[in-house]
Each structure stands twice: as C-alpha cells, then as structure tokens.
Amino acid sequence: MKDEQDRKVPLPDELLPRKIKGPDGFEFEVDPLQDYFCQEPPKEHPPIYVKIVEDFFNWARSESLWILGFGTGCGAIEMRPLMTPRFDAYRYGIQWRPTPRQANLLIISGYLSVKTLKRAIRAYEQMQSPKYVMGLGSCTINGGMYFDSYNTIKRLDEYLPVDMYIAGCMPRPEALLKGFEDLKKIIRAGDAEGANHYAENFELYKENQKKVILDWDMPDYSW
C-alpha cells in the first residue's frame, strides 16, 4: 500500500493558478478554483413556518417530485419505462428535469464509480433545498456485486445523505413506484431533512468524499 501523500494526484495544468497576458498587454493572475466559485459552506434551512403551513408545503413537495435526469449505473435503464406508457410515473406527480437547479430528487441509479461520484456530488450540491436522495439497487447499499471493486464506492450514505433505498439487483420499475410512494410518506411526515443533515455534517461528508476522490479538482462546495 502506498503512502497517502504519494496517492494524491496533481491538479491538471488548466486548474493551476497562473499569470495570463490579455490581448491589450495587461497581465493578470488567474486562479480557476478560486475565481469562479464561492467557497462558503452550505447553510442549514430549518423549517420556519408554523406546523400547518409546513405540513401543507411538505404535501406539495411530496406530490411534485422532480427528478434529476442523471443515471449512474445499470439502474438508469429502469427509469426509462417509468416515463413511457407502461409504467407512466407522471400520473403520480413525478417529472424529470434536465437541470439540477430545478430538481428535488437525485436518484443514484446503481453502482457509482469514483469518477461519477464527483459529478454526483456537484449535481447534488447545485440542487435547491429541500432535496432528497434515493439509492437504487444493492450497489448503493453495500456495494452489491461490486463489493470488491477498487473503483466503486460501497456505501452511498457515507458520501451523500440518503433518504430512501430501494433494494434489488436491479429493482423493477414497480419497485421504484413503490419507493416513490414511500418517499412521499417520509416527506409528508417532515422527516426528509437530508439537505440540513448534509449542511450540519458537512466536514464529515467532505472528509469521506476526499478519501476516495484522489484527484479533487473542484471547489469544496458547488453553489
């Protein structure tokens, strides 16, 4: 086993701080990881309204789940039948959104390689609170058939706050529909506070994430 220091991968050239000469001859310094990103850690957003209003909002949130169209493993193929006539999830208030800004629910659909974990983290952090994460298949629970792989993560909730697991390899679309209904119950009960949990334990999650992502070339928190 190599030393921790040796395993660190150096930043690629385009992300290093450097001096750039503009077309008008003016020289200025650029630090790609500092200039374009806000380095502030996430804030907690506790429920602030009186209970009856918060319950009403939770009902609205549960009945309007917008999923980020982002597939990570073989489970992504199980989401397609949900959009099409056979299983048609739209009738339960579930829609797919193409951008993380507008989505509430991130589905990690199957095994998550370390390379994809980076993108999943960035997508999750760009979503707006309250947001939920669903782990699909046994790969997200304990590694599944990739339990001894060098390049996939084994337990999803070490890296992102998971609200709901759907077991199976792979779970059928019916199982997903059942999972959505159960997630709705959790949201209605006001227990789906994953975003606040993430903000609260931000350092712990970052530590876990940086343990597996060796070439960390992004800001600590993507707004």
Next chain:
Amino acid sequence: MEFDWIKIPYALLTLFIVLNYGLLMTAIIQKMGARAGRRYGIRFYQNYIDLIKNYSMRSKITHGYMFYLGPVFRLTGGIGLLLFVPTIYGSEMWSNFSFSGDLILALYFVFFGTLGMALGAGESGHPFAALGVSRGLSQVTAAELPFAIAVFTVALQYQTLNFNEIVAAQQGGFLNWTLFTNPFAVAAAMIAFLGMMMRSPFDVVVAPQEIPIGPPTEYHSAYLALMQTNRNIFPIAKIVVYMNLFFGGAGSWPEFMIKAFLLYLVSALVGVVFPRFRVEQSIRFFLIWGVPVAIIGLLWV
C-alpha cells in the same frame, strides 16, 4: 380623461380567472398530449402543486440583479398584455384598461417578456442559457414578422388601432370575422401563433434533451415559479389578442373559454403531430410560408 377606480379590482379579477383557467387548461392539454403518446398523463391539478412547491422551496441563489428581474419582466409581459386588452367584448367590467391605440402597446408586450428573459438568462452565465436565448430571440423575431404584418393588415382593414373597435367591426355572425373577411392575414398570423406558443415543432429554444431547458437552465425555486405563473397567463393573453383580432372576440366567459381552448388546441395538435424544427429551419419556415401569405393578405386589403 376620467379614470374609473373600480376598473382595478375588475382587472385583478380577470387576472385571477385567467390564471386559474390557464393552469387547468394547460394541464388538460398536456394530458391530451400524453394520451396521444398512450400515457395516462399528469393529474389535472398537478400545475397547482408544482407552483406551490416551487414557491415553498427553502433556498435560492442569485447571479445578479438582472437574474432577479428576468422572471419579473417576463411576468410583466404576460400580465401587461392581458390588462391592456379587452378580455370580454361589450362589457364594461371585463374590458380592463383598454384605450384607443392599445393594439400598438399589445405588440410591444408580446415581445417584452422575451427580452427581459434574455437579459436575465444572460446574467446567469450558463452557456446553455445563452444558447437558448439566442435561438429564442431569432425564432421569435422571425415569427413576429408575419404576425406584425397581419396586425397591420387588420388595422388597415378596420381603419383603427383600438381593440374594441376591431371586435365591434366583426360582430353579427361568424362570417364577419377576420377569419372570413381576410383569410390570408389570419393564415399568416396562425403560422406565427405556432411559433410564439413555444410548442413543438418550434420548441428547440427550450429543448430539454439538447440544451438542458435553454434560457431557464439556472432558474429555480421562486424564480421558476414566477415563470411558471407567466407560462399559464401569457399564452392565454396572446390568445385573447388573437381572438379579438381574428376570431370575433368573445361576448361572454363561456364563449371566451371555448374559443381559447380551441385556439390552444391548434398549437397542441400541431405539436403532437410534428417533430421539432432546428432554428434555421423554423426561421426559413416563417420567412417562406408566413411572410408571403401575410403580404398577400396586406395586398388583399
């Protein structure tokens, strides 16, 4: 000029009715689209829930002042268009703030929201937003051309720039509608209508699979909710303009609702049947099919 204060609550009531009508009707049209694809479709009250959900999101981020103002401008475009056009003909209560020359103002408001959105989406700094905006502006400008010519045709035909007088000239049987007195102008305007409704085949601006949803890529939470509100008001307001100019206006709310539904259905039907155009294809379509027809209509008058 004397101003009647009671007009303000009446106008707000119109807005309320139109918003609810828009929310329900868009859901039903979406359901019909889903049925065409052999799906069951969304629930008819889904739009309300989505709206409440987006207004109740806890966190939002900003990219600058214009980012705030983009959705506000867009909503202003929708509401302004609605408020300055008489919704129901011949009724003091539902004629809103119509005045002589409101036709010109309506033409401005049709474009206003798009421009506001362009500024707001530009500030979000997302490349897809900029792409979507440039596509949207070029397409809407091309679609606006036959529409503007058709509007001038109508103004020339009835010798007025006032909606009330235009509708008054079309009363007395459907054969007096512009649809029958000047079919070319209406055909050109309907081609433009397809382009302005942002439905397939002219929805490459917000293509979710290609440039993730275009201009609103960075919009979320309450910003998105404002835009959703507008998405339910603006098409109806545009339909009101069309109804008044070409289809004899509406004498009562039931007549209004039926006519608005049928007009919306035209674009929905075309959208279900035809696949998406690329931008240069749609611009070419408007210039080749829309503009000459509009000019024939103009010469007809």
